[in-house]
Amino acid sequence: MALPNILIDAGVLVRKLIPNRFTKVSGPTLYDVVLRIDSLESLSTTGWEIMLGPRANDAQPQIPNKNDISGVVVTIIGSYNRGKTFLLNTLFNIELSSGNLVHTEGLSITAGRNDADHIVFIDTAGSDTAIIEDKLDCRKATEALLKETALNLCTFAIIVVNRLRASDQSYIRQVLTHPEVSKPSKRVYIVHNLMDVEAVEDAEKVIDTEVKSIFKAELKKFKVGMGPNATDVNYYHSTNRGKDIRHFIFAKSNTPAAAVWNQQSIIGIMNSLTVATELRRNLDIVNEAMQFINTKLPQLFATTHNQDNSVRDNSEQQLQVVKHATKPFIVLSDRKELENLDENPHELELSPTLLYDARYFLGINSMDSGKWQPNYNLYETDEEIIAIVELSGFQRSDAHVCIIEEAIVIEGWRTDLKQSIPNAITDCSNIPFDHFKLQIPLKCKIDCAKTKMECDNGFYKIACPKKKYTTVLLE
Structure with a gap:
């Protein structure tokens, strides 16, 4: 149910299925739609491409009633290389090697399968590779915009950590104090992806020293299903800044510790997302992402000059992104009808007053x-x-x-x-x-x-x- 709605939103399903004009995400991928927001600088010319995963061809070419389509939106976040894509792979029970999965920069959107078809996952997969110094500020601003957008869109925020580090604690604190996450309607889960832990006793030691001691979390249990097929799910519960947090444990695959924790954590997460019917909302993900980004663009870019040296004030001009009239790209509104997007670049300059915290979070949000x-x-x-x-x-x-x-x-x-x-x-x-x-x-x-x-x-x-x-x- 969610996938056709997302494809309508991306402009793929209109009166018929038209995926041929969209670039396919190459290689093995879980993603259905990718907004390739690789750099803010790209808005000067081509903008951001809308790409499709392999499941788009299987979508039914009819328009469902959008009033009947709703679901929960889950943002999976965490520091680089903590296992966010591994978690998606595991939740969907798809046998793709996480190490070979395609990581596309931008917002990657995945619609749930089978009984989870009312769940949409958003991943902000990016890159931690080195970059030339004069591009570093642009990358920081782009990453901040992606994180802000993902948190604005989501109903649930799932933070993925490995063995807990001080940097992870800082990351978690910044997420929990973020104004979007502080809203009562937002739910927060922390997945402890103990990918180097094999033995049950070693997992218990990590849980004692990190989950129970640092987060002051307590073991809780809930039942999934009814009758003889009912399953008990163990998880940990903590409270931070008035926000209830559920902690789920994963260990290295195909190990004794994984046999204890992984399957019940999968069941616990997916059941919690599925039964949260009161938190379901319309799934206009692409359009909502653009609307939110439009509220940030005037603060991201500084005053620039036109070719005649007259002042162009981006805050007054109200920079806005829209879908291109004929191409699968998100572009600045004054480039919507351009046939050749490489011509006549729109001059943009990042604002020198951008503020960031240690994890690139609050700077953009602080400028509303x-x-x-x-x-x-x-x-x-x-x-x-x-x-x-x-x-x-x-x-x-x-x-x-x-x-x-x-x-x-x-x-x-x-x-x-x-x-x-x-x-x-x-x-x-x-x-x-x-x-x-x-x-x-x-x-x-x-x-x-x-x-x-x-x-x-x-x-x-x-x-x-x-x-x-x-x-x-x-x-």
Whole structure:
């Protein structure tokens, strides 16, 4: 069910199946549709190609009712070479060697098979190969955009780690604190891919020292199926920043440890995704990805100049990507009708103010409607929602707070701290400055008139009473 819908979204299924004009992903692959977002620089000319996997030819050439097609979207993320594609291979029970699978840069989309046909997986497979220095910033920005897009699209985020490293802990923390993942509707699983562990006792030692000790996770169990065919699934549960996390264990294939853990982890993950019917949504993945990317492009690119040396302000011009009129490419809107995409390149320059964290996450997301966003925590009681926003170095007059029924909007300006130090040379600059705008979505309506705010030691505490409703009987 999911595959035809994704192909419609990609422009492959219209009134009939037209995959011949699309490039096929070469070699063994699990992917059905690949948005080859290999570089932001490609938008200057050809843009990003839409490629197809081998299953596209098997799709039925009729248009299903899109109102009846829904599913959950699962993003598989993790540091490079942690086994993300191995996990897809295992979940689909397909005998392809992970080492020989094609890893295509960009967003790779896979529709579920058989009983999992309401599940769509997104992989952000990329490259960790060396690159010439003047291309490094573009790669960082492209990777950040891919991660932001994948997290925005997903219902479930599955983080894949091997033997836990400090870099993995940092990665997990950045995912969990990401505004998209912090939403109550998002679910987070961590897959511990212990690909070097063979013995059951060795797996237990790793679980004790990493899963139970570091994450403070507890063993849990749920039953899949009914009657004599029911299966018990063991997993671990932890809580981090108010988010419930399920931990699933995998060991090296065809070993005693794998016999204990792998199959029940597969059953546990797939069952959890399948039964989450309340989290299903429309599967317009390609169009939604483009819509999200369009919200980021004005902040990614700096002001450039036209050929006559007049100023071209990309933020005012509202750069947008669209599907090309006749070619299987995603291009800038002013190149939609071009026959030769290599001609007349659109001049683009990455913004010099892009900010990143250690894992290339929050920089792009922090620039929604502004240069950056402050950190915040959100708490809830039976009576109210409380937001605490970190705004150190601000006077009360520097930030403006607007309360609406379903959101808190804070906007302000921080002066560059360097201005207070005459003749200074910057060696390190991690404190953001310039204009910011933060919008905090709330899960229920609040009583704006009764909302109160107080400032203390650089923290804004905003207490929002929940809106109460009364019932009136009319006779």
